[in-house]
Structure formats: C-alpha cells, structure tokens
Amino acid sequence: MGSKNKLKRFKENETFDNVIQPTREEVTNNFPLKGNWHTFFKNENPIVLELGCGKGEYTIALAEKNPDKNFIGIDIKGARFWRGAKTALENEMNNVGFIRTQIELIDLIFAENEVDEIWITFPDPQIKYKRTKHRLTNSDFLKKYHHILKEGGVVNLKTDSEFMHGYTLGLLHGEGHEVLHANHDVYKDYYSPEEVTGTQTFYEKQYLEQGKPITYIKFKLKY
Template sequence: MGKNKIARFAENKLLPNVIQPTREEALNNFELKGKWREKIFKNDHPIVLELGCGKGEYTVGMAKAFPDKNFIGVDIKGARFWFGAKDAINNNLGNVAFLRTQIELIDCFFAENEVDEIWITFPDPQIKYRRGKHRLTHPDFLNRYKNILKSSAIVHLKTDSEFLHGYTLGLLQGLGYEILTAHHDIYGAPEYEPDTLYLREIKTYYEELFSSKGKTITYIKFKLK
C-alpha cells in the first residue's frame, strides 16, 4: 500500500464526517441506525445516499447545490472518499458524511423509512453472468434499498454502461416498478425536467473520464414502492 493511501486512512479516523464501523458493529444494532439526523446532521432534513461514491465528487456537489438535504457517500474504499470528506470540511459543509462499508450491508446502517433518495453513480456493470448478483441494481440490492427507503423515495442510476442501463430498465419493468425517467444520452437529450438539470452540472471523476472518451452517459429515475 502506498504512503498516500496509508496517510489518508489514518486521517479518515480523525475526520468528523467519516464513519467507519466494523462488520460486527454493522450486524449488531449499529448505533446510528435510525439516528443519522439526530446524531450526525443535527436537523430533520431529507437523507440522500450516493452508493459507490468513489472520490465523493457527486456527494459534495449535490450537498453544495442542495443545502436543505443531508448527503451520505457510501463506499468501501476510504482512501478514495477521503478527497470528498476533506473537500466538505474545507467548504464547511455540515450536510455531508461518508460511510465506509460494503453496500451489501446498507440496510444494517439505516432504519426503515429513514432514507429519502438514493443515487447510484457509475457502478461496475458486472457484465459477466456469474457476477450478476454484484450489480447494484440486482433484485437483491433493490430489496435492501426498499428496506430503508420511504414510500415516496426516488432512486437514480447514472452510468456509461449501455448494458447496465438496459439490464436495469428490463428488470424494473419486469418487477413492476415505476420508471419516472429514462434517458439513453443525457447530454444529447433536448428535453429536460427542470429539477434534473444538475444531472449535467455535477460530474464524478469517472463521468469526466468516460465523457472525454466519447462514451454516452445514461440515466434512469425510478421508484421501488
């Protein structure tokens, strides 16, 4: 492991907006479950998760754009989201936190109806058939999300993978979930809902990378309840 990674892991332990529970803590009535607003954010604003947040650009970007919401970036790679955690602190953003965990455990950390919105940004599409259960829109993951989402909650998928986009659309239709919006090219689509203009204004590291290579960026907005 490089020296920079070691330093970031060490600093994460000191950052007030980084939560790094053990697996045992997750599986044994995690102390913040149902209490994120009370103990972390000190307000009653909506909670928005970004799953697989990487460096945290989207989490921090949305927190700047929507100060009346609380944002939590979730990823297992703490050395990556260190960048977002530091950015949030440097910009005095009290509505940002980062949770280091595997997304398979997401419903161990949040209570029923605690989460208002979920963003899934540029996840690994897991194209190989035997890796299908690891797709973040696989039915097993969708059921975990349902356990923590409010009935009115929105889920967003933003990806450069036409495979994952198509897989998710077909899955949602087959399961009878409500698809609110589906775009095959968010930068080429002339029609846009006013409240989703920020889809093009906030970009992750990977989005910048994929866009520079001419890849099409797709988007789905849907409900699970």
C-alpha cells in the first residue's frame, strides 16, 4: 500500500464515527469509555473483541451473524481496518466499532468484567524466544484478558502457526486453564464451530491455498 493511500485512509478514519483513535496518553489517563462502552453502542448487549483484527473481515462477519452482540476490532494499523470500518458504515451496522491502539493497553480501555468474548485471529507467533513477551497468548496477556472478561467469558485463538497453537496449549494446561475445544485442522474436524469455519480472512485464504492447516483453541481462563 502506497504512503499516499495510507494517509488517505488515516484521514478518512478520522471521519468515521465507528473508529476510535486515542493517544497513548488518553488511554493511560482514565480513558472515558472504560466501563462505559454501552454509551458508544447505545445498548447493553454483550461485547466481543477481535485482537489484531487486520482488515476487519472477522469482526464484520461475526457482527453480521450476531446482531444482538457488539463487536470491536483492535489493531495498531488503522490503514488496514479502514476497510472493515467503511464496510460497517456502508451496511449501517451499528454493532461494530474499531480501535487503533496497542493490544497491551487493553486493560486500560476496558473495565473489569466488561467483555464477554475475545477472538485472536492469525496473530504473529513471535517465534524467537526474545519475542515471547509479544505473543498474544503469553501469561501477561492472559492475565489482562482475564481481568476484562466476565465470569465464564471465553477466548478463541485461530492460527495457521503450529508453533503458536502448541505454545498456547502447553501454557493453558500448565497454568490450569480450561480448554473447551482444540484441533489442528478446523476444516477436517466435524466438530469445528461454524463461526470458525464459516468465515475466512484475507490471510487465511492465502494460507489455505498454500496447504497450511488452520488450528483453533477455545478456552476459559482461571486464576
């Protein structure tokens, strides 16, 4: 994507009422929507997050299938989720929002017990050991998710990375969390949930064309 196109999308994002682009200072200094997301959506429906939402295809697809829930895509790359935000506005989807921010700030953006479900779709596996702190399913991130999730809330991890799948499963079992569903190839598993197989992101289609199996874990956190 050219720099001019990126700048154009950044500008357009500023006009979208379903996009929030707070500064780090705003997030760390009593972010006003923390604990008050019902005022953004103007309802009390359950909140579902997609972390590292990319182009926003998964956020949009889940929102279309679940109009009784609110969906928020989070990514630091606003030029990517521009497409999802624009699609939501064009289709008058009032249950969709996007936030441009770092995922490590998630517990400053949402209050304790404010979120019902989290999706992590095709994150960078950060394979090198020195990058462990950046893996979205490391212990520190799991604690943040546990803090903002309601009791009984679940986390979904969908990835093409066998490393990420194995790392996460090992961590979950080691820390005593509850694995509700796990498999190494969602398209060969009869019991794969429809929300996992019924939606494919831009990158997922590329992975499938390359013959990569798509893995999935659904789990509850216990501390």
